[in-house]
Amino acid sequence: MISYSQLFSSVLALAGSTLALTPLEVKGRDFVNSDNGDRFQIIGVDYQPGGSSGFTAKLDPLSDGKICLRDAALMQRLGINTIRVYNLEPSLNHDECASIFNAAGIYMILDVSNPLEGGYLDRSAPWTTYSAIYYKQVFGIIEGFKNYDNLLGFFAGNEVINEDATYSAPKYMRAVVRDMKDYIAKNSDRAIPVGYSAADIRDILMDTVHYFECDLKNSTSSRADFFGLNSYSWCGKSSYKASGYDVLTEDFSNATIPVFFSEYGCNEVKPRVFTEVQALYGEEMTQAFSGGLVYEWTQEDNEYGLVSANDSDTITMLIDYANFQNQLGQLDMDRITSSNSSQTSVKAEECSASLVTHKSFYNAWDLPEVPSKVSDYIKNGLPNAPTGKLVSVSSTTIPQKVYDHNGKEVSDVKFEVKSGANTPSSTSGSSSSGSSSGSSSSSSGTSTSTNAASINGGSPSMVLGGMGGFFMLLASLL
Ligand SMILES: *[C@@H]1O[C@H](CO)[C@@H](O)[C@H](O)[C@H]1NC(C)=O
Numbered sequence: 144m145i146s147y148s149q150l151f152s153s154v155l156a157l158a159g160s161t162l163a164l165t166p167l168e169v170k171g172r173d174f175v176n177s178d179n180g181d182r183f184q185i186i187g188v189d190y191q192p193g194g195s196s197g198f199t200a201k202l203d204p205l206s207d208g209k210i211c212l213r214d215a216a217l218m219q220r221l222g223i224n225t226i227r228v229y230n231l232e233p234s235l236n237h238d239e240c241a242s243i244f245n246a247a248g249i250y251m252i253l254d255v256s257n258p259l260e261g262g263y264l265d266r267s268a269p270w271t272t273y274s275a276i277y278y279k280q281v282f283g284i285i286e287g288f289k290n291y292d293n294l295l296g297f298f299a300g301n302e303v304i305n306e307d308a309t310y311s312a313p314k315y316m317r318a319v320v321r322d323m324k325d326y327i328a329k330n331s332d333r334a335i336p337v338g339y340s341a342a343d344i345r346d347i348l349m350d351t352v353h354y355f356e357c358d359l360k361n362s363t364s365s366r367a368d369f370f371g372l373n374s375y376s377w378c379g380k381s382s383y384k385a386s387g388y389d390v391l392t393e394d395f396s397n398a399t400i401p402v403f404f405s406e407y408g409c410n411e412v413k414p415r416v417f418t419e420v421q422a423l424y425g426e427e428m429t430q431a432f433s434g435g436l437v438y439e440w441t442q443e444d445n446e447y448g449l450v451s452a453n454d455s456d457t458i459t460m461l462i463d464y465a466n467f468q469n470q471l472g473q474l475d476m477d478r479i480t481s482s483n484s485s486q487t488s489v490k491a492e493e494c495s496a497s498l499v500t501h502k503s504f505y506n507a508w509d510l511p512e513v514p515s516k517v518s519d520y521i522k523n524g525l526p527n528a529p530t531g532k533l534v535s536v537s538s539t540t541i542p543q544k545v546y547d548h549n550g551k552e553v554s555d556v557k558f559e560v561k562s563g564a565n566t567p568s569s570t571s572g573s574s575s576s577g578s579s580s581g582s583s584s585s586s587s588g589t590s591t592s593t594n595a596a597s598i599n600g601g602s603p604s605m606v607l608g609g610m611g612g613f614f615m616l617l618a619s620l621l
């Protein structure tokens with residue numbers, strides 16, 4: 144008889160032999176495994192338990208190991224290999240959570256800003272926040288996470304360039320990319336990729352990607368390493384054409400850096416059936432895109448969840464979880480991971496005003512100078528910054544009861560320690576179905592940003608965050 148508390152006996156040796164994912168690197172327009180050269184496509188979920196308001200200076204999504212363990216086990220079962228986390232606090236200890244996701248075969252893409260005061264670049268007047276105060280947050284996140292091998296990359300900004308942004312916002316954003324990459328080059332053992340996550344504002348989308356991906360001779364480090372697009376244009380049982388995915392694929396076919404959906408999963412038609420998964424990872428789209436991340440893991444007020452964490456003792460896998468799992472189970476992983484030298488050998492264009500077509504979009508690359516204190520940080524490292532490291536994940540249990548969408552308790556959820564990236568299981572055995580009676584809604588490929596796309600970049604709350612603080616290195620999980 145299986146008790147509600149399921150036992151995960153996964154033992155990972157400590158010290159020199161901690162299993163770790165192989166760091167990924169950017170080659171041309173693909174992410175590749177730095178060890179064997181295999182292509183890596185993101186099969187991901189945006190991870191924001193508690194929603195954007197669930198974040199405080201004392202608790203972020205990667206600071207509670209018990210919750211991470213529960214979620215990592217259910218994500219493994221789902222078949223994903225990447226999470227994106229929006230709001231993080233550098234003074235908290237993230238070793239347990241990072242190590243759990245690492246052991247689960249799950250990479251992390253992290254936003255460096257948070258909504259606390261001093262934690263973000265003000266899109267309406269970036270010069271007021273482009274300062275050493277902001278860089279304590281940005282470089283603090285780099286310090287905190289740089290030692291985790293399953294760190295895929297950092298987002299320097301999320302939807303900073305939108306309808307509310309001031310004209311010169313792009314050059315400040317590109318300067319943040321530059322400063323982060325200069326910091327990493329000087330203070331990290333490996334070249335952690337740095338990218339930007341854009342709202343799906345079709346009028347300026349191509350200008351935005353061109354602005355970030357072009358090569359600037361006098362500031363080569365300011366070039367973004369990857370580009371994320373928050374896109375909600377496929378709703379219900381839409382199609383490649385009706386959703387405008389065909390236009391996106393054509394538009395990004397010449398990108399010179401990896402491009403992926405940093406958010407997707409329109410919920411105008413419920414439950415979500417995720418038929419876009421077959422398009423996104425199909426032969427046409429994978430030449431332009433490196434996968435994507437479904438918005439989002441937990442059910443919040445905006446109803447984008449795959450699971451519902453009703454209270455601290457129970458978690459329910461919603462119908463959307465089952466439907467997404469079912470779609471992932473159909474992917475051809477051999478094709479998805481096979482390398483392609485014409486993808487990895489593309490070269491950047493040189494920056495020039497002719498790359499920008501829209502009048503309202505900034506078309507020069509006269510980047511702001513690095514503030515002198517920030518320059519000191521880059522040269523010498525951020526003083527007193529806590530630095531994380533992978534720790535052992537051993538003999539762990541999840542105390543939560545797990546239910547499926549029919550309310551049935553599920554007892555065979557297992558946390559497995561992986562030596563490589565997690566993959567979907569084609570024998571997922573999910574009893575899911577697209578039980579929506581097929582209302583197929585589609586939005587044209589010319590939509591501007593959606594409600595969903597503005598959930599995260601959102602209006603900052605004015606709580607003062609503690610900057611310093613101690614960082615405890617825990618030697619084991621429980
Ligand atoms: C991509 O590049 C090819 C070859 O240079 C060009 O013919 C095509 O118009 C470009 N497509 C886009 C969308 O820029």
Ligand SMILES: *[C@@H]1O[C@H](CO)[C@@H](O)[C@H](O)[C@H]1NC(C)=O
Pocket residue numbers: 430483484485486
């Ligand atoms: C390799 O990539 C190129 C350019 O994206 C594409 O045209 C070609 O079909 C790909 N080859 C394979 C075998 O997928």
Ligand SMILES: *[C@@H]1O[C@H](CO)[C@@H](O)[C@H](O)[C@H]1NC(C)=O
Pocket residue numbers: 451453457459546550
């Ligand atoms: C948890 O919440 C979901 C969604 O609101 C609901 O369907 C489910 O019955 C709840 N489960 C439990 C155990 O309370």
Ligand SMILES: *[C@@H]1O[C@H](CO)[C@@H](O)[C@H](O)[C@H]1NC(C)=O
Pocket residue numbers: 359361362507508509510
């Ligand atoms: C670097 O080059 C850009 C584009 O040519 C130019 O606008 C900018 O002023 C140059 N910056 C410096 C510091 O020379």
